[in-house]
Amino acid sequence: MITKISEIAIFADIPEIDAPHIISKLKERKFKKNHVLMFENDLSEDVYIIRSGMLKIYRIHEGKEIVLSISMPGDILGEVEALSNDSHRISSIEALENVSVWHMTKQDFLQIVDQYPSVLRKAYMVLVERTRMLNRLIRYLTFYDVRTKAANLLVDLYYNFGKPDGDNFKIDLKINQSLLANMLGVTRESISKTLGDFQNEGLIDIREKYFYLLDKSQLEAICSETEEVPALRKWYNV
Template identity: 50%
Template sequence: MITDLRQITIFQDLPDEGVERIIPMLKKRQFRKNQVIIYEQDQNGDVFIIRSGSIKVYSLLEDKEIIYGVAFPGHVVGEIEAIYYDDYRIASIAAMETVHTWFITKQDFLKIVDEYPSVLRRAYWLLVESVRILNRKAQYISFLDTRLKAANLIYDLYCNLGMETDTESAYIIDYKLTHHVIANMIGVTRESISKVLKDFQDEGIISIERKTITITDLPKLRSICDSVGHIPPKHRIWYA
């Protein structure tokens, strides 16, 4: 669990006195799995800092969910609405597992931004990163078939969460994802993603056990992704 404020991206450049100034503003909150932290279009400017666990950022339209992304310890959510003049929420956020957070009121966060411009600068950098990620997601959903969408998502997961295994040239995605969540991340049906993942397993590209994906043929996975244009691994990182 994160205990040092400077492990949070937007606070990395704070001086010691800045950390001491902000710590009293932080309040702890815990959320259980599937609990909604923020509802889309709510008017609430609180900023949440993820200390442990993971969340999803999503929207619902006629009971259909589209997941814009997931976030992990060290990420901040709600900072853009806090800075913007109208603080209605642009997406919903829910816990994917038990999540521990710090939260800061909008008023306190704006004080921090005024006193420490580096926080605003890093918040802007993260906004640009978010737009870049969403642009690629829009391309996936609009132009690629299910196989290419799934391959790119798995490669994205590898670039962000991949870990070497005891088996040579195999990499485990250090995060459990259901077929339902994967489908909602790329805008396809659960049935279609299940078929593609089975095809990838039959082709020896991945293996799946207990909702955990292991990449067993990374060059082949990469070649599938590169067939529609090369995206360097560093540009697949969700947040710097």
């Protein structure tokens, strides 16, 4: 649970003495799992800061969903629209679990930006990181087969949510196969078969929706020609 302004990347450089001023502009809201906070192309000027829980950013075309990213505590949503002249939402956002957020109006957010220029610089850095993530997603969707896509995504998830677990490496994030399929633009049957192959080859194990990389080096070997700079697998370096 995010409790301090300093834990929010975009506000990290605001002096601690000014934190109460920022907090006074925030209102806490809670959303249940599967609640859609916003739909693509909706007109809305709300800005959200995630305090707890996980959300997916996605688009739907002809009934097919593609997940663009996953947002976690400390992330901010809606700031791009607030900083632009167009209030149409860029994408849809849905709670993957029960979520708590801080909510603020566009006017309050812009006032903070005017008062603390570092917020605008941080917002730009966040936008660059999101663009980098989308660039990687386009590469996955366009150039690779399902096996290479899945291996890359598992390694990405480890770089962002992983931790050593004995002799193995755990992705400390519960995630189901349908979400993985929608992150890669493939069918659930395809991802299920591929993950089954990885399990049979001793590359991974799945326990209670947690993924364990049993042979991380071999998974990375599958990805060897798809990411020349492994550090760029980190989704956010703000």
